Amino acid sequence: MPLNDVTPMPRRSSRCFAAIGSAVLGLLLGTAALAQDSLPQLDLDLPLRLDFSGSWEKDFGRSDNWEDELSRTLRVRQESAARQQSSPGSSRIPSAPPISIGNINLPRSRGRGANMVNLARLAEYISRQNTIEIKQTRDEIRIERSGEAALVCGVEYELQRTFESEHGVEVCGWDGQQLVFQIMLPDDLIIMHRFTVASNQQVLNLLTSVYSKGGDPFNLRLAFNKYQAPRDEFNCIQTLSRGQVCNQSGADLSDVLDN
Amino acid sequence: MLLARYRLNLRHFSTAMVLLVSACAQNIPEPPPRPLNLVGDVVLDQATQIPDEESLLEIGVQIFSSDGGEEDEYQIGDWVFDEIIQKETRFLPHLLKNTLVASNQWGAVRVIPESDPSLDLIVFGEIVQSDGKTLELEIRAIDSSGREWLNRVYADQVDQEEYPESTRFTLDNTFDANNFVEPFQDIYDRIANDLLSVRSTLDEQALVELNLVTDLLYARDLSPDSFAETLREDENGLLKLESLPAADDPMMARVADMKYRHHLFIDTVDEYYQTLYDDIQPAYVLWRRYSIDQIAEAETSRQEASQGNYGGSSGFLSLRQRYDRFKWSKIFEREFSDLAAGFNNELAPAFLELNSQVHGLSGTMEQQYREWRGILRRLFELENGELTTNASE
Numbered sequence: 001m002p003l004n005d006v007t008p009m010p011r012r013s014s015r016c017f018a019a020i021g022s023a024v025l026g027l028l029l030g031t032a033a034l035a036q037d038s039l040p041q042l043d044l045d046l047p048l049r050l051d052f053s054g055s056w057e058k059d060f061g062r063s064d065n066w067e068d069e070l071s072r073t074l075r076v077r078q079e080s081a082a083r084q085q086s087s088p089g090s091s092r093i094p095s096a097p098p099i100s101i102g103n104i105n106l107p108r109s110r111g112r113g114a115n116m117v118n119l120a121r122l123a124e125y126i127s128r129q130n131t132i133e134i135k136q137t138r139d140e141i142r143i144e145r146s147g148e149a150a151l152v153c154g155v156e157y158e159l160q161r162t163f164e165s166e167h168g169v170e171v172c173g174w175d176g177q178q179l180v181f182q183i184m185l186p187d188d189l190i191i192m193h194r195f196t197v198a199s200n201q202q203v204l205n206l207l208t209s210v211y212s213k214g215g216d217p218f219n220l221r222l223a224f225n226k227y228q229a230p231r232d233e234f235n236c237i238q239t240l241s242r243g244q245v246c247n248q249s250g251a252d253l254s255d256v257l258d259n
Numbered sequence: 260m261l262l263a264r265y266r267l268n269l270r271h272f273s274t275a276m277v278l279l280v281s282a283c284a285q286n287i288p289e290p291p292p293r294p295l296n297l298v299g300d301v302v303l304d305q306a307t308q309i310p311d312e313e314s315l316l317e318i319g320v321q322i323f324s325s326d327g328g329e330e331d332e333y334q335i336g337d338w339v340f341d342e343i344i345q346k347e348t349r350f351l352p353h354l355l356k357n358t359l360v361a362s363n364q365w366g367a368v369r370v371i372p373e374s375d376p377s378l379d380l381i382v383f384g385e386i387v388q389s390d391g392k393t394l395e396l397e398i399r400a401i402d403s404s405g406r407e408w409l410n411r412v413y414a415d416q417v418d419q420e421e422y423p424e425s426t427r428f429t430l431d432n433t434f435d436a437n438n439f440v441e442p443f444q445d446i447y448d449r450i451a452n453d454l455l456s457v458r459s460t461l462d463e464q465a466l467v468e469l470n471l472v473t474d475l476l477y478a479r480d481l482s483p484d485s486f487a488e489t490l491r492e493d494e495n496g497l498l499k500l501e502s503l504p505a506a507d508d509p510m511m512a513r514v515a516d517m518k519y520r521h522h523l524f525i526d527t528v529d530e531y532y533q534t535l536y537d538d539i540q541p542a543y544v545l546w547r548r549y550s551i552d553q554i555a556e557a558e559t560s561r562q563e564a565s566q567g568n569y570g571g572s573s574g575f576l577s578l579r580q581r582y583d584r585f586k587w588s589k590i591f592e593r594e595f596s597d598l599a600a601g602f603n604n605e606l607a608p609a610f611l612e613l614n615s616q617v618h619g620l621s622g623t624m625e626q627q628y629r630e631w632r633g634i635l636r637r638l639f640e641l642e643n644g645e646l647t648t649n650a651s652e
Contacts, residue, residue: 114573121575126582149589163592165557166564168585185581186564187573212573238601240542240549 046138049155050177052197053136056204056224058129063222066124073116073218106168106186113188113213123210123220126191132204132224141179143195151181151193188213202226295395295414301448304455306363313466314458315366316379316402317473319525320356322372322532322625323348323384323396340596342603343546346610347389350543351396353536355382356529358447364455367522369529372625376480377518377525379403379473380454391551392416394443398450400457403473404498408457415446419555422548434541442547472498477521478514480632481639485510510643517639524631528624538609546602553595560588 133144143151153172163170179195190211204224209217236246359368387395400408421442479486491501
């Protein structure tokens with residue numbers, strides 16, 4: 001199996017593949033080092049991740065329509081309820097988001113969770129962006145969506161707490177080669193984004209699940225195709241007192257900062 | 260096969276998570292905020308006439324250190340704020356130095372990159388907390404004999420009103436450095452007054468002896484073998500005079516010459532820190548202004564959240580409100596983090612300049628300082644060798 005295959009792998013397997021990949025890379029680098037001393041150092045403790053980077057646009061044909069998905073979900077639930085009534089011995093498996101991070105001190109109230117229609121509307125509300133911009137380095141992946149704060153995660157194996165405020169907590173982690181972000185909001189409202197990239201790196205899938213008080217989630221699947229975004233004409237750097245300082249791409253910005 | 264094993268693992272994973280989610284359902288109250296030892300309003304004790312010569316101790320304010328924060332609380336992107344604290348370790352000592360100079364109570368006061376045996380009193384500081392609202396410093400001051408003058412934590416808190424309107428400068432409203440009063444000035448005034456209180460407990464004899472200890476300590480630093488017997492440590496670990504070289508001792512004349520050259524060097528280093536301070540002050544004050552605005556905003560946001568006005572409703576508008584509040588709190592923090600990065604970008608040339616100042620020496624200012632002391636030591640050995648040869652001839 002190629003290292004960048006999209007098939008999800010259990011964590012141990014992915015580590016194994018990462019280790020094999022690292023060893024092969026290490027061997028290659030070691031051989032190359034004989035010819036050239038100035039190769040960059042590769043941190044073999046960091047796992048290798050699939051390349052999510054690039055500009056992505058929504059493929060409406062292959063993405064869920066939230067209303068159709070809501071209808072389908074409601075129908076499946078009705079059928080499931082009917083089956084349960086006909087065979088009372090069977091019990092429902094409780095659903096839960098995949099990540100738990102312990103106590104997060106967010107307000108909670110009693111009562112039932114939100115109904116499926118409201119969860120579906122929220123899933124649609126938070127998935128309206130038609131384009132996604134992803135930057136990825138050896139250490140970090142940054143997902144930019146218009147109107148939203150960036151989703152940023154490291155490439156490490158461990159669960160990472162990426163943002164925390166009195167309004168919610170965001171964590172991220174890797175499930176095999178899938179990148180998962182989970183946002184925990186007050187009153188046990190949980191939003192999960194699961195990113196998967198195809199082995200040819202031309203298709204990105206995003207599964208957004210919305211949970212309320214441990215009930216069944218509403219899932220919305222979106223597909224994105226890679227596109228070639230136009231190159232930025234300007235090279236900018238953020239400063240405090242002068243805001244963004246820009247010049248034309250390729251030129252050195254240090255002179256601008258000095259002045 | 261692989262896929263089947265994955266599904267099995269995922270089921271175990273989910274089951275374990277259900278148990279964890281259930282186990283973590285209880286809310287634990289947040290710990291109360293750490294009490295601060297606030298300095299309050301302080302008036303700097305300024306001398307109206309120059310104190311006696313033996314009281315004019317030479318002070319070095321060493322660049323501060325930082326405690327590095329809590330590892331557990333580290334989030335992605337926090338390195339930006341660590342970088343700011345690192346810059347503050349070089350900026351804040353200058354504010355203390357200026358206060359000590361303004362008090363008119365001391366000899367030369369300099370910001371120094373490392374502890375220096377040629378100075379009577381060294382002030383060390385650690386930044387415990389620093390943002391637009393709160394400054395907390397752990398300060399130690401030790402004289403050349405090893406006597407501890409200060410060892411305590413100082414804290415000060417300010418309001419948004421203490422930042423004048425010119426700190427929100429624009430092209431039309433430029434920063435007025437001359438009339439700007441440092442919001443945390445009380446903390447530096449308190450430290451200066453505390454140092455003065457300790458000095459007032461020392462009589463004339465003790466101050467004269469301290470000056471001599473400094474001279475011999477510096478001589479011992481240049482040539483440990485030649486001056487090994489001049490100082491001894493008493494039962495309290497303090498350095499005491501054991502024997503004094505003759506007044507016309509040629510080696511002591513060389514030491515005085517070296518000390519003069521060394522002080523010219525550290526005066527130059529201090530000037531570079533002064534230039535750095537002048538360069539970055541407007542951006543730093545603006546950064547602090549943003550910081551206190553952000554703290555005020557976060558406090559308002561916290562109060563809103565503690566009022567629990569989500570209503571417990573599970574309607575779409577309520578769900579959307581919860582998501583939007585989270586989203587905006589994250590965007591706001593992101594913008595603040597971008598400003599912090601902007602602050603670091605803006606200051607980078609000034610720090611690069613600082614580290615490339617001393618011609619002929621290389622590395623950071625700290626490395627250049629170490630290199631310079633090594634050069635002086637070798638020079639002293641060389642000159643002293645000539646002196647010994649001439650004497651034997």
